[in-house]
């Protein structure tokens with residue numbers, strides 16, 4: 451466990467100054483991890499909340515697990531640009547300005563993220579950055595900003611690739627390494643062009659809300675997107691709602707499990723200052739984070755789907771597979787996945803690590819678990835004894851039985 455936690459720390463805080471291409475800084479070797487103000491605080495965000503959440507990211511142990519970015523979402527801006535045409539912080543809620551906040555966050559070993567929009571206004575009707583890209587990117591760089599989430603509201607219908615590339619180029623020209631988070635909500639299939647626009651991760655769907663229905667709807671949209679995700683360019687199903695109160699612990703656990711198997715950016719969306727031990731545990735499970743941060747050649751995908759029962763799997767760089775057995779339905783049920791479904795080679799035995807229970811068992815065949823309603827089980831499945839000759843693979847769909 452100790453070795454695992456250390457490796458997560460090293461991977462999660464990797465910085466890279468090398469360039470993937472001449473245009474794009476290599477800044478997201480693994481899916482970025484951090485916190486965003488939006489889900490919990492919305493437009494009530496202020497500088498005290500940002501400082502407090504940075505403090506809590508460290509004191510909770512999240513920073514040690516790889517959470518790095520402290521992202522101020524919409525509503526940090528004053529309603530008007532200054533006389534020089536520059537964005538400025540809201541004087542009531544951010545009287546100290548953004549540079550001071552960046553200094554504060556950096557002193558803690560963390561990084562600061564900020565928000566703007568590729569339209570004439572942000573989604574909360576504050577000044578937009580469309581056609582101000584060079585000025586705004588330079589301002590962010592001067593302030594010491596490390597990440598920009600660039601949104602899609604109030605766009606005048608100009609193609610997304612043009613608008614988001616303009617900011618990608620401006621960030622590159624700013625001279626500062628700034629992670630670029632593209633938020634076109636998947637409207638124009640961001641996964642096809644956002645990497646070339648300079649993006650390090652890109653939203654694939656509409657906004658998450660704090661509900662099980664929202665999580666499962668978003669998850670369904672991720673199926674089939676594996677080919678578009680890779681180091682320095684990740685599909686983003688949106689920030690987490692874990693700990694915000696709208697879901698049960700089982701639902702929150704399934705939410706994290708699915709985001710991890712998808713190699714999604716892990717951006718906590720709860721108020722870290724007041725999170726309880728359960729939420730902290732869900733966000734800092736080293737074995738689950740290790741799956742999220744591992745690149746085994748492709749992000750997870752749905753490999754079986756029968757009604758409300760699904761199997762999601764992704765290859766691990768160690769040669770095993772991470773598996774999420776998801777029960778979207780209202781009754782507990784058994785779900786079984788064959789090694790072949792999980793993409794594993796034939797072997798005489800497989801070690802099955804339950805990543806939430808932290809127990810290991812051995813199977814010669816199926817990965818089989820009872821999954822409560824609105825919940826998921828998550829496993830790391832590794833061939834241990836083998837190889838053996840395999841005949842036809844077994845079931846290719848989850849088996850279910852009547853509710854207990």
Ligand code: GLA
Pocket residue numbers: 488523524572573574601633635656657
């Ligand atoms: C959009 C984005 C959200 C959030 C809000 C802020 O809806 O998709 O993630 O940033 O704007 O207004």
